[in-house]
Amino acid sequence: MEIPGSTRGRVFRGGPVPSVRIMAHTISVHGLRKRYGRVRAVDDVAFEVGSGEFFGILGPNGAGKTTLLEIIEGLREADEGEVSLLGLSPWPRNHALLPRIGVQLQASSFFERLTAREQLRTFGSLYGVPGQKADAMLEEVGLTDKADVRVEKLSGGQAQRLSIACALVHDPELVFLDEPTAALDPQARRNLWDVLRRINTEGRTVVLTTHYMDEAEALCDRVAIMDAGRILRLDPPAALVRGLDAPTRISVAAGTLAPAEARALPGADDAADDGVSLVISTRDPSAVVAALSAKDALTGVRIQGATLEDVFLDLTGREYRA
Amino acid sequence: MSGFKSLSRAMFLGFLRDRGALFFTVLFPLMFLVVFGGVFGGQTTSKVTVVQVGPAPVLERAMAHGGGELAKVLRVERSDDLDGSVRKVKKGDADAVVQQQGNTLAVRFSAADQVKSGTVQGLMNSIVQASNQAASGKPPVYSLTSQRVEDESMTAIQFFTPSLLGWALASAGVFGASQTLVNWRTKGILRRLRLSPVPIPTVFGARVAVSLVVAMVQLALFLGVAQLPFFGLQLRDAWWMAIPLVLSGVLAFLAIGMVIGAWAKTQETAQTVTQAVVLPMAFLGGSFFPLDASPTWMRTLSYIFPLRYLNEGMLNVMGRGLGPASALPQIAILLGVAVVGALVAARLFRWDSA
Ligand SMILES: Nc1ncnc2c1ncn2[C@@H]1O[C@H](COP(=O)(O)OP(=O)(O)OP(=O)(O)O)[C@@H](O)[C@H]1O
Ligand SMILES: [Mg+2]
Secondary structure (H helix, E strand, O other), X not given: OEOOOHHHHHXXXXXXXXXXXXXXXXXXXXXXXXXXXXXXXXXXXXXXXXXXXXXXXXXXXXXXXXXXXXXXXXXXXXXXEEEEEOOXXXXXXXXXXXXXXXXXOOOOOOOOOOEHHHHHHHHHHHOOOOHHHHHHHHHHOOOHHXXXXXXHHOOHHHHHHHHHHHHHOOOOOEEEEEOOOOOOOHHXXXXXXXXXXXXXXXXXXXXXXXXXXXXXXXXXOEEEEEEOOEEEEEEOHHHHHHOOOOOEEEEEEOOOOOHHHHHOOOOEEEEEEOOOEEEEEEOOHHHHHHHHHHOOOOOOOEEEOOOHHHHHHHXXXXXXXX | OHHHHHHHHXXXXXHHOOHHHXXXXXXXXXXXXXXXXXXXXXXXXXXXXXXXXXXOHHXXXXXXHHHXXXXXXXXXXEEOOHHHHHHHHHHOOOOEEEEEEOOEEEEEEOOOOHHHHXXXXXXXXXXXXXXXXXXXXXXXXXXXXXXXXXXXXXXHXXXXXXXXXXXXXXXXXXXXXXXXXXXXXXXXXXXXXXXXXOOHHHHHHHHHHHHHHHHHHHHHHHHHHHOOOOOOOOOOHHHHHHHHHHHHHHHHHHHHHHHHHHHXXXXXXXXXXXHHHHHHHHHHOOOOOOHHHOOHHHHHHHOOOHHHHHHHHHHHHHHXXXXXXXXXXXXXXXXXXXXXXXXXXXXXXXXXXX
């Protein structure tokens, strides 16, 4: 079976390009529902994730991403529906499955008063992982210089990285990450992307949730867009954007042109100045750029094609507010 | 199993680095022992002090011949200042002033402390009687021997060492277990562990192992301090039975703490309920005063508290000098409480706070 768009991901990683992959379903979910009182946190969700796939779940706060993930991991029981992980059922607690999966929860939790190294070594030992392996993992998430700092004294992002290290320390086949980059600075975020790409290239299946469109675009083979408990679309990021009739946005420094003048440029559909930049929407970007260039008004120009944000807007009729 | 070892290690480190827990489980009860042992300490309280003004051959001879026995209960100071000595007695710094006027031994005492004044009069009276008898030159016809029902060295420290230790173990056990369990649940450590392959009995086993080790340290510290010459604890032959008693006591208290921790939703609730259990248990379980001297209703009520059995068992083998087998019923009861508590806690157990 051909995964549309998988090529893109492979190229990104600089690895070989297997255009055809055998899809053993690592995760398969059917008719999943979970209600909290009147809230339908997960509402009739079904999808499959193939072995070695990088799968993203994208959605605003309260969309049901965490609930969905925790049901799949076996932390919560679904009201209805079926989950199968690596051919096994995660509920009730399944000892055959647990060593094969690695989970980073949205809220990190650690043993109290241990240092980062002690923490990771303790978690590793629960899986029979030797101490050196745990220390290497610490290095991988860039925490070696914080090895002897107590977990309570780590910054939010450092704690998050430690929590991710705890999820990866035993080389799981299947990795779940709930907003892994939420608290990370741009540098740490890029580093984590590299780590995740590498473990995925090694053949591990990765499922992550995120608020960041760029993250989903950069990492995921396929993205599920989720809102109000439902999966609205599920496709490779490129296919999601390609199918969209969305304008290109060209922005220049605020005040470069009056909005009315900008709107009158050839090819411009609309223009607005938010005080930081003047944004011109267009379906003919080259005409607009040429016109701006003729007016010598290209200071700070940025051109952005349709993004997943547009996809979300298109699907829900709402602006994406993560 | 390596999971068990590393979890125990992690929890033990966590405990050692928790200054508050260290203070309340180890130092605080020791302070009580020092205070109680010092205030009510064995020999000093039963000794009476008399001030001898001027020469008093009757008393001097008695002290010389009475040897160690009399010196254990009577201390004699000398002074030439009668008024000053009387003032001393009034203030309670001495128990009586003694003068010999001819063949009369004159004793002035304060009635403020009835026990002491009684002891002083009794002592002086027996000294006079003994001197009369000696003066007659005949051997005594009647003699008296007396013995306390407890062992002779059953002093305050013999009581306070086991019973304060019992209180320390009870509060460390119940608090430790309930706080740990609620904390692990509310902080999400339990759900994180649920995702690891470690069996849940291993997690709790590790916590129990840490508590048992800490309890052994508490026992050693208590016995060490109480045996210092200042406190003068004398361990009886079967004192080592305190070890299995302490271990089974700790299991019982942990089980009670687990029930509270499994039931309580928040740390505050757990803390309040724990206090509401531990304090009455310490009072009515005989940790702060001997149950033998308490009203009947109190003694009856004490039977519902596991601490009572631990205290009683330890007192029997450490203080009263009963044989090792005497502690077996108490151990059985404590283990029973542990089993029942663990079963109830397992029924109430939740991984998640929501
Ligand atoms: N334990 C719970 N009890 C009651 N309601 C809950 C519970 N957990 C989640 N919900 C509700 O279910 C919905 C989905 O929550 P969920 O945490 O899955 O969202 P999310 O997509 O992960 O959001 P975020 O991006 O903020 O992490 C929300 O409306 C939330 O209020
Ligand atoms: Mg979430």
